[in-house]
Amino acid sequence: MALNILIVDDSPVMRVFLRxxxxxxxxxxxxxxxxxxxEAALNxxxxxxxxxxxxxxxxPHMNGEEFVRRLxxxxxxxxxxxIVVSTxxxxxxxxxxxxxxxxxYISKPFLPETLRDEVExxxxxxxx
Amino acid sequence: xxxxxxxHLLAPALDDVLEMMFFSEAFGPCELDPSAxxxxxxxxxAGETSGSVGIRISEASARCLAASFLxxxxxxxxxxxxxxxxxxxxxxxxGCIVSKMTPHGxxxxxxxxxxxxxxxxxxxxxxxxxxxxxxxxxxxxxxxxSASE
Amino acid sequence: xxxxxxxxxDGGVSRDPDAMLITYALGSCIALMLHDPVARVxxxxxxxxxxxPESQSEQNARPCKFADxxxxxxxxxxxxxxxxxxxxxxFAAGGAQMMSDNSIFNVGKxxxxxxxxxxxxFGLVAHAEDIGGTVVRTVxxxxxxxxxxxxxxxxxRWELSPRTQCxxxxxxxxxWR
Numbered sequence: 001m002a003l004n005i006l007i008v009d010d011s012p013v014m015r016v017f018l019r020x021x022x023x024x025x026x027x028x029x030x031x032x033x034x035x036x037x038x039e040a041a042l043n044x045x046x047x048x049x050x051x052x053x054x055x056x057x058x059x060p061h062m063n064g065e066e067f068v069r070r071l072x073x074x075x076x077x078x079x080x081x082x083i084v085v086s087t088x089x090x091x092x093x094x095x096x097x098x099x100x101x102x103x104x105y106i107s108k109p110f111l112p113e114t115l116r117d118e119v120e121x122x123x124x125x126x127x128x
Numbered sequence: 129x130x131x132x133x134x135x136h137l138l139a140p141a142l143d144d145v146l147e148m149m150f151f152s153e154a155f156g157p158c159e160l161d162p163s164a165x166x167x168x169x170x171x172x173x174a175g176e177t178s179g180s181v182g183i184r185i186s187e188a189s190a191r192c193l194a195a196s197f198l199x200x201x202x203x204x205x206x207x208x209x210x211x212x213x214x215x216x217x218x219x220x221x222x223g224c225i226v227s228k229m230t231p232h233g234x235x236x237x238x239x240x241x242x243x244x245x246x247x248x249x250x251x252x253x254x255x256x257x258x259x260x261x262x263x264x265x266x267x268x269x270x271x272x273x274s275a276s277e
Numbered sequence: 278x279x280x281x282x283x284x285x286x287d288g289g290v291s292r293d294p295d296a297m298l299i300t301y302a303l304g305s306c307i308a309l310m311l312h313d314p315v316a317r318v319x320x321x322x323x324x325x326x327x328x329x330p331e332s333q334s335e336q337n338a339r340p341c342k343f344a345d346x347x348x349x350x351x352x353x354x355x356x357x358x359x360x361x362x363x364x365x366x367x368f369a370a371g372g373a374q375m376m377s378d379n380s381i382f383n384v385g386k387x388x389x390x391x392x393x394x395x396x397x398x399f400g401l402v403a404h405a406e407d408i409g410g411t412v413v414r415t416v417x418x419x420x421x422x423x424x425x426x427x428x429x430x431x432x433x434r435w436e437l438s439p440r441t442q443c444x445x446x447x448x449x450x451x452x453w454r
Contacts, residue, residue, distance in 0.1 A: 086223075199398045
């Protein structure tokens with residue numbers, strides 16, 4: 001069954017990079033959706049189901065931490081797996097996000113295969 | 129943290145970012161060239177320490193790095209794409225430098241700002257600056273810390 | 278098992294299940310290997326330098342000498358032999374820093390970065406790597422099974438597998454610092 005992936009980052013080129021990394025997994029992706037901030041991402045999630053969300057933290061309008069907090073409070077959305085991909089890897093931030101239910105945390109810069117492996121681990125598949 | 133120590137954070141941060149996400153490298157420090165043209169971007173940060181990180185990068189180098197990042201040919205890229213990649217490079221470099229400066233502290237980054245007008249070489253003596261030779265040109269990293277630091 | 282030797286600056290593809298691709302004495306050079314487990318196609322290229330010169334004739338004369346021409350060459354050859362890019366399992370070995378390389382341009386490291394850059398253009402990364410360090414490596418790949426073994430000059434042998442930790446990985450242990 002094809003998966004739907006939501007990529008949330010205010011940088012259009014970073015969204016391209018993240019999409020290429022997900023493609024490394026070889027997973028059947030039905031739809032890639034994109035959003036430039038947490039608010040736009042919530043709008044997408046209220047319209048269609050996503051199997052995985054990759055999100056940045058530092059974004060305008062609504063940052064990634066607030067976005068994750070809103071997901072956690074929403075019964076319909078809280079079980080969607082979220083991987084944070086961010087420049088901030090402070091213990092404090094990571095702990096807060098894990099408590100909010102984030103399943104994975106990748107610190108920028110990262111090797112593409114690091115995120116690929118994290119996506120595979122969280123979705124319970126392995127390409128090789 | 130002394131200026132000397134801070135300056136020594138710049139090279140490893142740049143190495144990490146260039147190698148992992150741009151499949152490229154810095155060849156070592158080089159002389160600052162005040163007349164060098166290129167693209168400039170800046171990212172402000174706030175947290176345990178506040179300030180901003182800026183880069184100035186040769187146009188040919190920016191095009192080369194953008195092609196690497198996006199996995200495209202250099203001549204297939206548009207100006208806006210290259211500019212966006214320079215912004216993302218600055219964003220990641222800022223995050224990397226700030227993480228090294230304050231490894232246990234939380235911080236927030238503003239959105240990267242592409243500078244449309246070439247600034248005069250900074251006469252601000254509080255700036256910590258280093259130029260590096262990279263593929264097809266140079267990249268200058270500047271770190272400003274707010275006055276209370 | 279039939280041995281097909283890939284020389285320095287050379288590359289090749291095979292569908293012979295009884296064959297083994299071998300390349301010797303990988304110093305700063307890199308061997309990129311690929312295997313399609315369904316089509317049973319295997320290929321190997323042994324390149325020396327990261328970037329080809331601008332001259333088209335020089336690129337055409339020795340495409341496998343340079344990362345940016347060798348890798349597309351190998352991928353095209355594999356597909357021409359029936360491989361599917363989406364099924365490919367990729368291995369890389371080499372890129373050592375040699376004692377004789379005193380320049381600031383560490384050729385081994387540049388070759389490793391060129392590998393990643395060229396693969397990324399095709400939306401690929403290696404599934405297993407044994408790169409960097411200072412050891413000269415010899416590499417063998419079984420065409421039928423896709424299994425890869427490395428050997429050091431001292432005779433130590435080990436298998437390179439996508440499911441095991443590599444000897445040196447760029448993230449955990451930077452071999453050039």
